[in-house]
Amino acid sequence: MTWSDILANSWDAIRSHKMRSALTSLGILIGIAAVVLTVGLGQGAQQKVANQLNALGGNLLIVSPGSSTTGGVRGGFGSASTLTMSDATALSSSVAAPDVGGVAPILQSTNEQLDNGATNWTTTVVGTTSSWLSVRGRTLESGRFISNADESSAAAVTVLASTTASQLFGPVSAVGQSVTINGTPYEVVGVLASAGSDSTTNLDDQAIVPFNTASQRIVGGSNRTSVQTIYVKAASPSQLSAAYQETNTILQNRHALSSSSTTDFTITTQQSVLTTTSSVDSTLTTLLLGVAALALLVGGIGVMNIMLVSVKERTREIGLRKALGGTPATIRRQFLSEASMLGLTGGLLGVASGVGGALILPHFISNPITISVPWVLISIAVAIVIGVGFGVYPAARAARLSPIDALRSE
Amino acid sequence: MAAPPVAARGVPVADAPTLERGTAPDTGPAAGPPVIELDGIGKIYRSGTIEFEAIRNVSLAIHPGEYVAVMGPSGSGKSTLMNILGCLDVATSGRYLLAGEDVSDMDEDELADVRNRHLGFVFQQFNLLPSLSALRNVELPMSYGGVPREERRRRATLSLERVGLGDRLENRPNQLSGGQQQRVAVARALVGDPALVLADEPTGNLDSTATNDLLHLFDEVHAQGRTVVLITHEAEVAERAQRVIQIRDGAVASDGPTGGAR
Ligand SMILES: Nc1ncnc2c1ncn2[C@@H]1O[C@H](COP(=O)(O)OP(=O)(O)O)[C@@H](O)[C@H]1O
Numbered sequence A: 001m002t003w004s005d006i007l008a009n010s011w012d013a014i015r016s017h018k019m020r021s022a023l024t025s026l027g028i029l030i031g032i033a034a035v036v037l038t039v040g041l042g043q044g045a046q047q048k049v050a051n052q053l054n055a056l057g058g059n060l061l062i063v064s065p066g067s068s069t070t071g072g073v074r075g076g077f078g079s080a081s082t083l084t085m086s087d088a089t090a091l092s093s094s095v096a097a098p099d100v101g102g103v104a105p106i107l108q109s110t111n112e113q114l115d116n117g118a119t120n121w122t123t124t125v126v127g128t129t130s131s132w133l134s135v136r137g138r139t140l141e142s143g144r145f146i147s148n149a150d151e152s153s154a155a156a157v158t159v160l161a162s163t164t165a166s167q168l169f170g171p172v173s174a175v176g177q178s179v180t181i182n183g184t185p186y187e188v189v190g191v192l193a194s195a196g197s198d199s200t201t202n203l204d205d206q207a208i209v210p211f212n213t214a215s216q217r218i219v220g221g222s223n224r225t226s227v228q229t230i231y232v233k234a235a236s237p238s239q240l241s242a243a244y245q246e247t248n249t250i251l252q253n254r255h256a257l258s259s260s261s262t263t264d265f266t267i268t269t270q271q272s273v274l275t276t277t278s279s280v281d282s283t284l285t286t287l288l289l290g291v292a293a294l295a296l297l298v299g300g301i302g303v304m305n306i307m308l309v310s311v312k313e314r315t316r317e318i319g320l321r322k323a324l325g326g327t328p329a330t331i332r333r334q335f336l337s338e339a340s341m342l343g344l345t346g347g348l349l350g351v352a353s354g355v356g357g358a359l360i361l362p363h364f365i366s367n368p369i370t371i372s373v374p375w376v377l378i379s380i381a382v383a384i385v386i387g388v389g390f391g392v393y394p395a396a397r398a399a400r401l402s403p404i405d406a407l408r409s410e
Numbered sequence B: 001m002a003a004p005p006v007a008a009r010g011v012p013v014a015d016a017p018t019l020e021r022g023t024a025p026d027t028g029p030a031a032g033p034p035v036i037e038l039d040g041i042g043k044i045y046r047s048g049t050i051e052f053e054a055i056r057n058v059s060l061a062i063h064p065g066e067y068v069a070v071m072g073p074s075g076s077g078k079s080t081l082m083n084i085l086g087c088l089d090v091a092t093s094g095r096y097l098l099a100g101e102d103v104s105d106m107d108e109d110e111l112a113d114v115r116n117r118h119l120g121f122v123f124q125q126f127n128l129l130p131s132l133s134a135l136r137n138v139e140l141p142m143s144y145g146g147v148p149r150e151e152r153r154r155r156a157t158l159s160l161e162r163v164g165l166g167d168r169l170e171n172r173p174n175q176l177s178g179g180q181q182q183r184v185a186v187a188r189a190l191v192g193d194p195a196l197v198l199a200d201e202p203t204g205n206l207d208s209t210a211t212n213d214l215l216h217l218f219d220e221v222h223a224q225g226r227t228v229v230l231i232t233h234e235a236e237v238a239e240r241a242q243r244v245i246q247i248r249d250g251a252v253a254s255d256g257p258t259g260g261a262r
């Protein structure tokens, strides 16, 4: 008996028990749909994080003072940072660093009190240059960002993040108003659009001032000439590693370091942040996948159950097939192929339901769902494997029946 | 090369010497090797510690072209014998040659192959697959024999036409009368051109008209030169055969040409 005959036989058997076959496939369907949706949710979440990080300035290199062997600890107050404003300027060179798209040096002070008359708010004051906006991938809600002119004159101007602005000025537009920092009045020239907050820093609660303003008026002591962090943005995601090389070379040369073992700076990438975030997501995904696997197991047991019932019910048919020349092997193959067809049907319908769910669900929940073709194929393969796996025992039982006992059964 | 006239399966040789054997039928020469040769066959059913000897020391030969009825009261061991003849069950003792092949110690796969090539079954309960058309039912044995699909279709159609069901090819069993279903079963039994057609109480579930039709069909099958073994407990049915083997308590009680009119 050829495989095409066996498949045709199986298809006949499945068709002649439509209701039962449908219900059996339903078990697999639910499991596979759950797998497709779970993986889709997991990948959707990762995609979302990746998109957010990109929006916040993906392609980003973060240069911090201190060697990597000391864990990249930033120089605190009183200890001079090894990074300077001229490092930042050198990195901006389009000749020495062609793959660098933008550089933003940072000098910041946490826990600064901002006053608007009787209202006050404590936040982080960030001194930086005009390129910060594009390097960090931010946009303005109103007003303007700090300019090069503000920078060179160390002007008393500030751009507030959205939360900071609303805490100090409420619903009133902050642009054109005045806030007092360290006893000096600053003009609010702009307000940043909300970036959405991530778990570590609140990107919507800060006050941006020109770098020179921060170094001369806000941060005191030896820190006034140093830079705490330099954000370096690669011209494109594909140029990130080239930008990394250039940054590393320039800083090593400038700091007259001979080998990497004595570096006094550390370069990290957003990629490492991304990895951490996705590992959190993948824990959740693994959990949900476990639930889906359980659903599949139950579906598989359903297949086995139905196949056992089918073998029992069709004992006479098995006997007849043996009488007409069916060998144990062909009988076994037929029941196996029936089971795998049930699995496959459930799998295909499950994938269809999963994809359907992925299209409909995002209208009701906030999470995006990404359907990946490899996972769809894996799901279908898994469905077949389940059909075969749980069909083995019933098929073996059918094959073992003696023809005469089978024919005599009622 | 002038080969001696050897009877091909089921084809009576016209001028073969009509040697009278002790129990040979009055027509149809016993030429060539027997289709069936049983030598001291016994069958013991064991269930737990209880043993039951259903067949005792049966020795007989059936030759090509014979039409044999196996008779006996219910429980005498007719079906047990037929199952052994049909290689559906294995004897506990003795030797069984089917079409010259010793099937006594064949494994399951070999027995399946022997059934497929040499045997055609007709059962009391028809045993057609309800989900398949008449045509597909008749194709079934050929699908196990590896006959290509087109050839299968052609031969199944021909076989159904021979039993008078050429216009019922696509009907499912439940769209056919009992008599028609049994005809489909006969068509299925004949389609593989078997050395032996085995029928166990084929008329048991048929009314008298259908019984007559079916017996007429068996007459035709026999006339075409096939070897037929028909099991029955009804004398009228047995009368159609040329030779009757009487079974009592698992042993052959008598074996000879059909009595009466013939
Ligand atoms: N599988 C079996 N196990 C035990 N005894 C059996 C089995 N099959 C048949 N028998 C016994 O063997 C005897 C012959 O049965 P069977 O060949 O079916 O008789 P018949 O077909 O002549 O009516 C009966 O007494 C029956 O009870």
Ligand SMILES: [Mg+2]
Residues within 6 Å of the ligand: B078, B079, B080
């Ligand atoms: Mg019987």
